[in-house]
Amino acid sequence: MPPFRRVAILGCGLIGGSFALALRRAFPEIAINGWDRDEVLARARERAAIDDGSTDLGAACREADLVYVALPVEVIVHRLPEIAAAAPAQALVTDAASTKTAVCERARLSFFPPRLFLGGHPIAGRERGGIDHADPDLFRNATYVLIGQSGEREPSGEEAEDARIPRFIDVIHEIGAQPTWLDAAAHDRLFAFLSHLPQLASIALAETVLEGAGDAAATLAGPGLADSLRLAGSPYELWEGICRTSPALDDALARLIATLERIRSGLATGALGDDFARAARLYTILRHIE
Amino acid sequence: MPPFRRVAILGCGLIGGSFALALRRAFPEIAINGWDRDEVLARARERAAIDDGSTDLGAACREADLVYVALPVEVIVHRLPEIAAAAPAQALVTDAASTKTAVCERARLSFFPPRLFLGGHPIAGRERGGIDHADPDLFRNATYVLIGQSGEREPSGEEAEDARIPRFIDVIHEIGAQPTWLDAAAHDRLFAFLSHLPQLASIALAETVLEGAGDAAATLAGPGLADSLRLAGSPYELWEGICRTSPALDDALARLIATLERIRSGLATGALGDDFARAARLYTILRHIE
Numbered sequence A, B: 001m002p003p004f005r006r007v008a009i010l011g012c013g014l015i016g017g018s019f020a021l022a023l024r025r026a027f028p029e030i031a032i033n034g035w036d037r038d039e040v041l042a043r044a045r046e047r048a049a050i051d052d053g054s055t056d057l058g059a060a061c062r063e064a065d066l067v068y069v070a071l072p073v074e075v076i077v078h079r080l081p082e083i084a085a086a087a088p089a090q091a092l093v094t095d096a097a098s099t100k101t102a103v104c105e106r107a108r109l110s111f112f113p114p115r116l117f118l119g120g121h122p123i124a125g126r127e128r129g130g131i132d133h134a135d136p137d138l139f140r141n142a143t144y145v146l147i148g149q150s151g152e153r154e155p156s157g158e159e160a161e162d163a164r165i166p167r168f169i170d171v172i173h174e175i176g177a178q179p180t181w182l183d184a185a186a187h188d189r190l191f192a193f194l195s196h197l198p199q200l201a202s203i204a205l206a207e208t209v210l211e212g213a214g215d216a217a218a219t220l221a222g223p224g225l226a227d228s229l230r231l232a233g234s235p236y237e238l239w240e241g242i243c244r245t246s247p248a249l250d251d252a253l254a255r256l257i258a259t260l261e262r263i264r265s266g267l268a269t270g271a272l273g274d275d276f277a278r279a280a281r282l283y284t285i286l287r288h289i290e
Helices: A014-026 A038-046 A057-061 A073-086 A101-110 A157-161 A164-174 A184-220 A223-228 A236-245 A249-266 A273-287 B014-026 B038-046 B057-061 B073-086 B101-110 B157-161 B164-174 B184-220 B223-228 B236-245 B249-266 B273-287
Strands: A006-010 A031-035 A052-054 A066-069 A092-095 A116-122 A143-147 A178-181 B006-010 B031-035 B052-054 B066-069 B092-095 B116-122 B143-147 B178-181
Touching (some): A006 A057, A031 A038, A031 A057, A038 A052, A057 A073, A066 A073, A092 A164, A184 B184, A249 B249, A273 B236, B006 B014, B031 B057, B057 B073, B073 B092, B101 B184, B101 B236, B249 B273
Parallel strands (some): A006 A031
Antiparallel strands (some): A116 A143
16 A cells, blocks of 8 residues: 555646656555646646645645645745645645745644644755656665654654654655655754755856856866856755745855855965865765766 | 977876876877876876876986976976976976866966976866776867966967977877867956856755755756756865865856845746847857767
8 A cells, every 4th residue: 555645736847847757666555636827737737746636725635645846945834734634634634845944833723633743854956946847766875854833853742653754755766766854943043054055065166167267168177167156057046945944044155154264364385275175074074876 | 300209198997097098099109198196197007098107206307308287286386496496497297177267377487498388278078087987089179278487378478488488299199189278367267157156056946946956856857957057066176276276266157146135036027038148149059069
């Protein structure tokens, strides 16, 4: 028996579409319903990511026992009360947004037993978004962060005994990902440094390089620069909501600026050996990811 | 007839060793002599990068008509008077350092006709240095920047009529690279932004990410972070001299810090659309390099 019988995918883009494709491959008998704009639903049907779709939230969620919310973070925060009302009371509602504090706070105000919300964040993405780039292997070997409704590190109280959570964890394993628990504040602090700061650093570096070198970059840049700036092609639509809902991002930027000021003052004296050594340590940690 | 008969390679690491291997492949009849530490010379001989080697500068340069200086930039600045004296008066002396102002200024004080120095900077490198990673294809499709002794954009006066320069340009074409002329100040300003700033930005980002996320980076970082930080594994030995001799690097760092401050102040208001658009422009320019 599959862990869920009928799944509603709210937002059939790269993440929602990939989750649907991975789910269908693991459990061909699950019925999958999509909610999105008409043209996205048509494409999701063509790709066999969904069986059926609707632009009406209530219709899309009807009889679902899993509601997978893969919308931009601010849209989730805005729509969560409506989603809580549209989803059957026995459905597990989970999301895939990149910041968790605002979503989990809103969920706390919108979901009351037996309704259950589980915050999630699959650490997966591609340079290009949208249903056309959806891939059933997107989550393979990815870490999948889970956050209880309580916002604590692991579910507690009634939530801990709720059978819907182990069933969703089964799904995570079956699509090839590795679940791990974090509380919402710790998640957002870690990802401010691991993801949001690198994104904005890449934007700032690209702007500054363009300001200083202009079109000469086309002929004179070495291959290392393109690697450093791979994130700089990411669209603002994807990041606007993340930037606005990432509580530690301002602090992360302030720390990067302070580090750059220290490096700047060490330029002439050649006192940057310790900085390079610390950087090399992270480089070593990250090597195994490639 | 090959453009040169006898070449001295001063510094048989990644760049000097790769130049020697590429030169030998293009012109098997050229005699190549190395100058380095004994163990590096032994390895360069094993790899057939050099025919012979010496730890004595005068012996290594004897009868050379091309002296290729692939040493750390500050070593070049320090040794250039000695090299000018050791090289035969009819030899073309050229270097491969990453900053050019200090080297070309020292060359102006050390080389008098008929002695000739031509500053150079092949835009090529690898994550790992040393003779073991030398590769005859290192310069293939690379831009090779040239700077006249005058420090001007192109050779002028007597230098312009010197037959040694077109012969070296032949070599550049034969090893697969594309020569381009810049004056030393313009070169150093452009590369402060295109190369030195991205290097230090990568170091600062790696340090800050490690400070904020610690070992959690090992399990929670996405693949984009490793790309962003590819430069952070570069050893300080390679960069110490570049940082100390890059005249525009302080300004480049100041501009990056100012850009980060502007981004920081736009976080909450969500006013980063223009920043992302400017960054995307550079991303597009760089895409063709990959």
